[in-house]
Amino acid sequence: MPDYIFVYGTLLKGEQNGNLLSESQLVDYIHLKGNLYDTGIGYPSAKIKNTSQNRVFGELYRLPENNKSILSRIDFLESVDTGLFKRKILEKEGKRIHFYEGAEKLNVRKIEHGSWLQYSSLAKNNPSQFAINFEEIHKKNYRKPSEKDIEDQIYIEGVVPVLITSPHSTNHQRMGKLKRYEFYTAAIAEILHAKNRIHVLYSNSLSELDPNYYDESPFKSKVDDIINNDIKFVIDIHGTGKERKEAVYPGSGKERSFTANRTEIVDCLYFFANKHGITVGSEDLFPAHRQDTIAKYCYIRHGVPSIQIEIHRNYREPSRNRENFELLIRFLSDFVKYIQDQIQ
Numbered sequence: 001m002p003d004y005i006f007v008y009g010t011l012l013k014g015e016q017n018g019n020l021l022s023e024s025q026l027v028d029y030i031h032l033k034g035n036l037y038d039t040g041i042g043y044p045s046a047k048i049k050n051t052s053q054n055r056v057f058g059e060l061y062r063l064p065e066n067n068k069s070i071l072s073r074i075d076f077l078e079s080v081d082t083g084l085f086k087r088k089i090l091e092k093e094g095k096r097i098h099f100y101e102g103a104e105k106l107n108v109r110k111i112e113h114g115s116w117l118q119y120s121s122l123a124k125n126n127p128s129q130f131a132i133n134f135e136e137i138h139k140k141n142y143r144k145p146s147e148k149d150i151e152d153q154i155y156i157e158g159v160v161p162v163l164i165t166s167p168h169s170t171n172h173q174r175m176g177k178l179k180r181y182e183f184y185t186a187a188i189a190e191i192l193h194a195k196n197r198i199h200v201l202y203s204n205s206l207s208e209l210d211p212n213y214y215d216e217s218p219f220k221s222k223v224d225d226i227i228n229n230d231i232k233f234v235i236d237i238h239g240t241g242k243e244r245k246e247a248v249y250p251g252s253g254k255e256r257s258f259t260a261n262r263t264e265i266v267d268c269l270y271f272f273a274n275k276h277g278i279t280v281g282s283e284d285l286f287p288a289h290r291q292d293t294i295a296k297y298c299y300i301r302h303g304v305p306s307i308q309i310e311i312h313r314n315y316r317e318p319s320r321n322r323e324n325f326e327l328l329i330r331f332l333s334d335f336v337k338y339i340q341d342q343i344q
């Protein structure tokens with residue numbers, strides 16, 4: 001039976017020490033019962049207790065068969081030999097899961113919502129570096145097909161009833177042809193979760209059915225489940241190539257119908273883009289209604305207002321241009337805040 005590890009702080013994908021798990025497989029984003037604490041020194045500590053009413057959110061990884069060296073490196077990072085952290089093991093749903101529990105002296109301040117991502121993560125405070133770290137790990141899996149115990153999609157639960165989807169963050173097949181993945185879109189979605197506490201869904205393995213082309217696909221089935229938890233707005237993000245001229249292109253159906261005819265939502269996208277120096281292209285280039293897109297599906301099937309946003313690679317790629325990437329994140333974060341105000 002393979003071993004697994006649950007991480008909740010700087011070992012998360014994209015965070016400072018996430019590279020220590022780069023050879024492990026991300027299985028799912030989950031929570032365990034317990035309390036998460038701010039140590040006051042740049043990383044969290046957790047106390048896992050089945051009797052707790054609180055939750056600790058984090059990632060579950062499947063460790064490779066020969067995992068002693070990985071666990072030894074993490075033991076060293078966590079100062080297990082001095083007792084700063086203890087590596088413990090729990091059994092959950094037939095899985096043997098390692099996790100690290102901090103000494104009592106580390107538990108300075110309880111993080112009530114239980115999410116380091118939303119509290120003081122690299123994703124929240126240094127999005128460019130987070131995205132670079134995240135993509136270095138994510139791109140290793142973008143062509144891998146799904147495996148038995150690994151989720152095809154990663155869902156990160158939010159608080160604000162807005163869902164951001166990234167269906168093309170891995171390769172996908174359309175009409176028998178393999179289509180390229182749209183790099184950094186999953187990282188952007190996770191950054192917006194950290195900053196805005198929204199729900200996120202991104203592809204974790206190769207999609208045999210393009211989620212933005214076929215309605216009957218595993219990705220859209222997961223969208224169904226999430227929307228049923230009272231989602232009020234969906235933003236589906238994609239990437240355009242260098243041949244496009246503008247930074248972003250919105251798509252909201254014919255005459256903006258996918259926004260439930262609230263045309264001012266798209267007007268405000270233009271407003272916030274202009275505020276941050278982001279150029280916006282024609283709504284006719286990627287209108288989101290010519291095929292079975294996520295935006296179209298969410299509005300037609302569920303009645304949830306939706307918009308598709310295509311992002312130019314010069315703004316998605318912080319390794320080439322951090323300034324553009326930071327502008328993009330500020331623009332999208334402001335737009336999400338506006339959406340939040342409108343739907344509450």
